[in-house]
Amino acid sequence: MSAFLKTLFGDASTVSVVAIVMATEVLLIANGQVALAAFAVPPLVLAGVAWLAAR
């Protein structure tokens, strides 16, 4: 079962990175920063990838 869940969602670190990205998107949009979001989210995703790769 754990292997199945890991296949679907990845490990806890991967889920954390995506959760932070999603929370940031929601916060930016909720605060009216729609134009900023397109430029802020991709670097944040890449930072998350860098952290996952360097672990």
Next chain:
Amino acid sequence: MLDWTIVVPSFLAAAVEWVEAFTIVLAVSLSIGWRASIGAAVTALATLAVMTAATGGVLGLGLDIRWLQLAVGIFLLLFGVRWLAKAIARGAGLKPLHDEAQEFALTRAQLARGDWIASWLIAFKGVLFEGLEVGLVVAAFGLHGGAWASSATGALAALFVVVVVGLVVRAPLRRVPENAIKFTVGTMITAFGTFWTLEAVGGAAAWPWGDWSLLGLATFYALGGLALMALLHTRRTAGAVP
């Protein structure tokens, strides 16, 4: 009419998983024979077909498209960041390159200790788990403008190519540059995931250049990923020097 912007990423994403699945089936076939190992693979593929149809059916029940887009975008991000990070870590030398020959030898060693049922289950589980990721990719890309045929065609074409190439080459697919494929697919899936999640949360206005933003995102992740690979490689090399 096939949408090639869906067929190509679906093909590449599926090919990575089918290569791994085929390697396992090939190893199992040496223990329990081709007939039994192919039987396990076909059973797993049939299970996957049912799961994919169910996933597509659930996603196509007329739910709000933005919620569907958000759910699929999150799935793509989960896959994309994982694959991209792995490819970067391997490219930088932080992790060993995925060695199909090593996986082949490991599977054979496991089989030597097991029985027929265990061998069959190894082939079944291998195809099921690798194929499950393909099923999710098909469902995800299929949602893009209802491009189910394009998405499924890409995945099935990848399965056909991998099986044919695998049978022709016979040796455990050492020549397939898996990390390069994984890096490319990781950038594309991450780009799609980023695009769809933000569009679902913020609406179409979130991306100032519309669909062209996808190209910009893929380029950004590709160049950023290559820069990260070089940076991590340099840090590792510098750290190894006393």
